[in-house]
Amino acid sequence: MSWWRSLLSRRDVLRVGAGGAAALAGSAALGQGGTHPAGHTGTAPVSPVPSTTAHAGHGNNLMVGAVNHKRNGFDPMAMLTDWDWGKVSTLPNGQTLREYTMIAQDKEIEIAPGIFFPAWTYNGRVPGPTLRCTEGDRLRITFINATIHAHTIHFHGVHSAEMDGVPGAGPGEIQPGGRFVYEFDAEPFGCHLYHCHATSLKRHIHKGMYGAFIVDPKEGRPPAREFVMVQNAFDTNFDGANEIYAVNTVGFEFARRPIPVQKGELIRIYLINILEFDLINSFHLHANFFNYYDTGTTLEPTSRIVDTIMQAQGQRGILEFKYKFTGNFMFHPHISEFTELGWMGSFQVVEPDAYPAALKAAGVDAGWDQRSRQGAAGGRS
Numbered sequence: 001m002s003w004w005r006s007l008l009s010r011r012d013v014l015r016v017g018a019g020g021a022a023a024l025a026g027s028a029a030l031g032q033g034g035t036h037p038a039g040h041t042g043t044a045p046v047s048p049v050p051s052t053t054a055h056a057g058h059g060n061n062l063m064v065g066a067v068n069h070k071r072n073g074f075d076p077m078a079m080l081t082d083w084d085w086g087k088v089s090t091l092p093n094g095q096t097l098r099e100y101t102m103i104a105q106d107k108e109i110e111i112a113p114g115i116f117f118p119a120w121t122y123n124g125r126v127p128g129p130t131l132r133c134t135e136g137d138r139l140r141i142t143f144i145n146a147t148i149h150a151h152t153i154h155f156h157g158v159h160s161a162e163m164d165g166v167p168g169a170g171p172g173e174i175q176p177g178g179r180f181v182y183e184f185d186a187e188p189f190g191c192h193l194y195h196c197h198a199t200s201l202k203r204h205i206h207k208g209m210y211g212a213f214i215v216d217p218k219e220g221r222p223p224a225r226e227f228v229m230v231q232n233a234f235d236t237n238f239d240g241a242n243e244i245y246a247v248n249t250v251g252f253e254f255a256r257r258p259i260p261v262q263k264g265e266l267i268r269i270y271l272i273n274i275l276e277f278d279l280i281n282s283f284h285l286h287a288n289f290f291n292y293y294d295t296g297t298t299l300e301p302t303s304r305i306v307d308t309i310m311q312a313q314g315q316r317g318i319l320e321f322k323y324k325f326t327g328n329f330m331f332h333p334h335i336s337e338f339t340e341l342g343w344m345g346s347f348q349v350v351e352p353d354a355y356p357a358a359l360k361a362a363g364v365d366a367g368w369d370q371r372s373r374q375g376a377a378g379g380r381s
């Protein structure tokens with residue numbers, strides 16, 4: 001029997017808190033310091049807490065160790081800014097064509113230090129690639145199913161019935177070894193998502209088949225530092241409830257590595273809730289207030305000067321705010337249970353001259369900085 005099946009029950013995790021759970025489960029699953037427990041038999045020792053996890057103010061909430069992003073093949077910090085613009089060309093009618101390839105792949109991923117999850121993925125990552133385009137672009141997405149289950153891609157947006165990626169419409173479910181080309185024009189502009197719509201839907205979603213789909217307005221949005229955050233969670237013991245919560249998959253990642261931003265600059269977050277099993281998620285920002293654009297389909301905020309918003313399953317929106325002070329500022333859902341189970345992080349707000357050092361501390365480079373500023377405000381390829 002796979003070791004993860006014997007992981008703590010959700011109730012155990014809740015009773016002791018995530019940090020306590022890490023200690024409790026250390027001999028069985030945690031504290032591997034990010035290395036893959038190949039042939040793991042539940043006897044590996046617990047690693048000491050690295051100094052980087054003893055972050056001032058909330059060290060007690062963190063799990064022991066760190067996730068091996070290299071083994072996963074993706075890094076939640078890099079995912080914040082890794083827009084996929086596709087292969088760009090121009091159609092005879094002058095329309096921009098963006099071509100993408102999406103491959104369904106089964107892959108075991110590490111979602112918290114030492115906790116592995118048998119994911120179903122698009123392109124080997126959870127969430128899948130952040131597809132980004134401009135309203136009116138023609139999108140051509142070649143979908144290849146390299147798994148043993150039937151899958152689809154269902155895009156939120158406007159398109160014909162046969163491109164809806166649901167059973168019974170067009171090609172319906174794409175069988176193992178099969179392929180299909182989804183093609184439609186990007187509309188309306190907004191912060192959208194895509195996900196597998198094969199049955200049973202909840203199984204295909206919670207296994208990891210989803211991602212961000214951002215359609216920029218033709219006129220763009222004001223210059224800002226932009227991030228995409230996909231609120232997700234994982235049912236590690238298959239009891240129909242989640243044990244680990246996060247944005248961009250890895251629990252507490254942005255608590256271990258605060259996201260570097262600059263004082264006074266406009267920050268824009270594309271926030272998507274693709275939780276399964278829980279009806280509502282939320283986002284609360286400490287020591288600040290933000291404007292919120294529900295679904296991102298308007299250029300005027302739909303909520304102004306709020307510090308907490310709710311999103312039901314499939315809901316999403318855009319947050320905009322600036323920091324007045326430097327320092328470390330938390331963000332998390334105002335659902336304490338989710339916070340304790342991994343969905344918590346912080347921004348490291350610094351003066352511009354301290355920014356290169358902050359980037360280095362977060363383990364990202366100038367390319368990440370550049371990508372965070374290239375979206376709606378230009379630099380679009």
Ligand SMILES: [Cu+2]
Pocket residue numbers: 120150151152196197198204209
């Ligand atoms: Cu699927």
